[in-house]
Structure formats: C-alpha cells, structure tokens
Amino acid sequence: MQKRTKKFAIASSLILLSAIVLSACGSTSTKTATSTAGTTTATVKSDKIYIPVISKGFQHQFWQAVKQGAEKAAKEFNVEITFEGPETETQVDKQIEMLQAALGKKPAAIAFAALDSKAASPLLEKAKAGKIPIIGFDSGVDSDIPVTTAATDNKAAAALAADKMASLIGNEGEIALVVHDQTSRTGVDRRDGFVNQIKAKYPNIKIVDTQYSGDPLKATDLSKAIIQAHPNIKGIFGSNEGAAIGVINGITESKKDGKIVVIGFDSGKQQMDAIRSGKMAGAITQDPIGIGYWSVKAAVQAIKGETVPKNIDTGFHWYDKTNIDAADIKPLLYE
Incomplete structure (x- = not known):
C-alpha cells in the first residue's frame, strides 16, 4: 500500500511538471508601453521579432503620427513593436529608464530618438556589445552606434525656414529663436541650420536672442520676455510644434498679433489654425x-543582415496659407 502510494505521488509530480513545462512553452511575453493615457500593457507573442520604439515623448501630435507609421511597418513586416516615450520632452531620466527596460527584454533591435545622446551613451554601448542594432529616428542619436537614422535633414529644413523669415521681414531687422531643447540632435540642428543661414546670407538681419523652451507653456513665457526686451523685433522662429505654439501664444498675450512674423516647424491643429488665421506665416512639415x-x-533590415544606408532622409516641405490644402502637403500634416 505504501509503495503504491509512493508511485502514485511520483507519477502525479511528473504529470504536474510536464504541465508546467508545456504551459511555459506556450506562454507569451508582456511588454509595457507608455502612452498619453498613462501606462498600458501590450502582449507580445514570443514567436515574433520584438522591436521597442522609444520616442522623445507623447506630448505632441507629431509623435502620434510617428507611432502610426511604426505600426504600419510592424504589420507589413509581421513584427511586434511597443511604442513608448516620456510624457514630456524634458524627462531625460524617464527616457533612459525606458531604454534600460527595453534592453532588459533582449529585443532583436531598438529604434530610438534620443532626448540626450550623452546620457544614453552607456546603454547604447551595452546594446552594441550585445549585438542589438540601434536605429535612430527623428532626433536620432549623436553617436556612431546607430546602424542608420531615419530623419529629416533638419539643418537644411531650418535653413529654408530662415530664407522664408528673411523674405517676409524684408531681409532686415531683429529676430529671435525659441528652440525646443539644446541636447537633442533636432534641437541643435534646427538652431544651427537657421542661425548659420541667416549669418551667411542676410547681413542686415540680427539675431537678438535664442531661448530653449522644453514645452509650450515655457515657450509662451520666453516669447513674452523676448518681445518685452526687444520691442522692435520683427520675427520669431519656433523650432518644433510646442515651441511654435508657445511663440503664437506669447505674441497674442503681448497683443502683437500681426506685428511679428512667426515661422514654425511641424504641424498640429493649433499651428494649422494659426496659419489659416494669419497668426503664423507658415511652417516646415516633416513626414x-x-x-x-x-x-x-x-530595424527589420538590420536584423536580417541587409545593407542599410547610414542616413534615411524622410524629407521636408514648406507650407503656408497658399498650399496647406494642396494634394502633396495635406497628407504630411496631422491634427
């Protein structure tokens, strides 16, 4: 009786162990992604390539459009992605935490738009050591580690913005810049592209101030301060959606609508409304x-070992009241 009981216990244990093993083999892994609504959980099947896409934020509609494109590619190439980013584009530490967590999940590749390339450098080196390809996008990463970067040529785009500004103020006068940050590649390149073009081509235009905003509220306050300090200012360039919206609001609150030329960057409903109403002269749109x-x-190409160009230029265009509804511009704008 005792032997039979012992055999039954062993058999039961073996059945239970087999069930656990089979259950583990059929399980899915869970990835966590941050969205505008907070933190959501996405279930990712273990039999698909997993690629986390880490953006600079979720604050602007621009990132929702980027997410839409990433999801389109994920479906086309049958891979799983999570799209995440900090609530605002000033939260460098939070983005670094997201990159750290992504690396811990041992993905096949990572797409990354750095808020601060220097801060991200140790983790990017870790990815390189682990043979995890890094794909830069938008601001990219100021490093040799990324296999490629899918982005706008921000210096050339900002130079076009400078040309438009110069033309609209009669090639002379005082202007200023409100730049979204001074640590990301987009912030640096858009600032330098604009400033260098003005200095090279327009000797009678003086840049009296360059400020760094981080978010629309701060951009509003900075714009008001610039206007107060420079009452003869003729134009202000806002280097992204948030900066441009802040400039518009600052001018309105300063009761200077129609008296200062505003050039923006990106799209979004508020900028589009401002262009239609005449509060903003025009803007540069990316894709x-x-x-x-x-x-x-x-990322999929890099994982497969295919040759990928070092830079993928995704293009840019000027839009204003005259072409905002044109067939070649409208698909690039987002609300």
Whole structure:
C-alpha cells in the first residue's frame, strides 16, 4: 500500500511538471508601453521579432503620427513593436529608464530618438556589445552606434525656414529663436541650420536672442520676455510644434498679433489654425508617418543582415496659407 502510494505521488509530480513545462512553452511575453493615457500593457507573442520604439515623448501630435507609421511597418513586416516615450520632452531620466527596460527584454533591435545622446551613451554601448542594432529616428542619436537614422535633414529644413523669415521681414531687422531643447540632435540642428543661414546670407538681419523652451507653456513665457526686451523685433522662429505654439501664444498675450512674423516647424491643429488665421506665416512639415515607418523597416533590415544606408532622409516641405490644402502637403500634416 505504501509503495503504491509512493508511485502514485511520483507519477502525479511528473504529470504536474510536464504541465508546467508545456504551459511555459506556450506562454507569451508582456511588454509595457507608455502612452498619453498613462501606462498600458501590450502582449507580445514570443514567436515574433520584438522591436521597442522609444520616442522623445507623447506630448505632441507629431509623435502620434510617428507611432502610426511604426505600426504600419510592424504589420507589413509581421513584427511586434511597443511604442513608448516620456510624457514630456524634458524627462531625460524617464527616457533612459525606458531604454534600460527595453534592453532588459533582449529585443532583436531598438529604434530610438534620443532626448540626450550623452546620457544614453552607456546603454547604447551595452546594446552594441550585445549585438542589438540601434536605429535612430527623428532626433536620432549623436553617436556612431546607430546602424542608420531615419530623419529629416533638419539643418537644411531650418535653413529654408530662415530664407522664408528673411523674405517676409524684408531681409532686415531683429529676430529671435525659441528652440525646443539644446541636447537633442533636432534641437541643435534646427538652431544651427537657421542661425548659420541667416549669418551667411542676410547681413542686415540680427539675431537678438535664442531661448530653449522644453514645452509650450515655457515657450509662451520666453516669447513674452523676448518681445518685452526687444520691442522692435520683427520675427520669431519656433523650432518644433510646442515651441511654435508657445511663440503664437506669447505674441497674442503681448497683443502683437500681426506685428511679428512667426515661422514654425511641424504641424498640429493649433499651428494649422494659426496659419489659416494669419497668426503664423507658415511652417516646415516633416513626414512623421514616414519617419515611424522607416525606423521599423530599417530595424527589420538590420536584423536580417541587409545593407542599410547610414542616413534615411524622410524629407521636408514648406507650407503656408497658399498650399496647406494642396494634394502633396495635406497628407504630411496631422491634427
């Protein structure tokens, strides 16, 4: 009786162990992604290539358009992605935590738009050592580690913005810049592209101030301060959606609507409304859906060992009241 009981216990244990093993083999892994609504959980099947896409934020509609493009590529190439980013584009530490967590999940590749390339450097070196390809997008990464970067040529785009500003103020006068940050590649390149073009081509235009905003509220306050300090200012360039919206609000609150030329960057409903109403002269639009699409497509190519160009230029265009509804511009704008 005792032997039979012992045999039954052993058999039961073996059945239970087999069930656990089979259950583990059929399980899925869970990835956590941050969205505008907070933190959401996405279930990712273990039999698919996993690529986390880490953006600079979720604050602006630009990132939702990038997400749309990334999801389009994920579906086309049958891979799983999570799209995440800090709530605002000033939260460098939070983005670094997201990159650290992504590395811990041992992904096949990572698409990354750095808020601060220097801060991200140790983790990027870790990815390189682990043979995890890094794909830069939008701001990219100021490093040789990324296999490629899918982005706008921000210096050339900002130079076009400078040309438009110069033309609209009669090639002379005082102007200023409100730049979204001074640590990301986009912030640096848009600032330098604009400033260098003005200095090279327009000797009678004086840049009296360059400020760094981080978010629309701060951009509003900075714009008001610039206007107060420089009452003869003729134009202000806002280097992204948030900066441009802040400039518009600062001018309105200073009761200077129609008296200061505003050039923006990116799109979004508030900028589009401002262009239609005449509060903003025009802006540079990128192709955010293309940026997201190419970040995932390039990751898939890198994982497969295919040759990927070092830079993928996703293009840019000027739009204003005259062409905002044109067939070649409208698909690039987002609300």
